[in-house]
Amino acid sequence: MLFGDLVARIRSVPSVQELARQLAQRTYAPVRDCVEGRTGAMSRAEARGYVLAKAGPILRTELAALAGRTPHLTATLQQTVFQHASGRVVQSVLADIHREQVRRELRRAA
Numbered sequence: 001m002l003f004g005d006l007v008a009r010i011r012s013v014p015s016v017q018e019l020a021r022q023l024a025q026r027t028y029a030p031v032r033d034c035v036e037g038r039t040g041a042m043s044r045a046e047a048r049g050y051v052l053a054k055a056g057p058i059l060r061t062e063l064a065a066l067a068g069r070t071p072h073l074t075a076t077l078q079q080t081v082f083q084h085a086s087g088r089v090v091q092s093v094l095a096d097i098h099r100e101q102v103r104r105e106l107r108r109a110a
Contacts, residue, residue, distance in 0.1 A: 020084030
């Protein structure tokens with residue numbers, strides 16, 4: 001019975017990738033709101049750095065809340081989750097902003 005409980009507990013623990021996905025999903029809207037309309041004149045690299053800088057505090061706040069709800073999340077795992085989530089949220093925000101810019105340009109051209 002003890003072994004079965006251990007297996008059940010391990011299966012119920014979310015993976016680092018799942019936690020990173022959750023963290024990115026929870027922080028997407030606040031990060032997007034924070035950088036909305038400010039990256040248009042920036043190069044792709046500048047925009048990426050800007051979004052990453054603005055996302056950091058938002059991600060850290062949400063990660064602290066997540067760590068409080070997830071007892072197995074050690075400091076090392078938190079760092080890994082943070083890195084994966086920051087990459088995801090930056091990529092998502094920049095992709096969405098780029099799509100909107102293209103749509104606006106197409107509307108103007110039409």
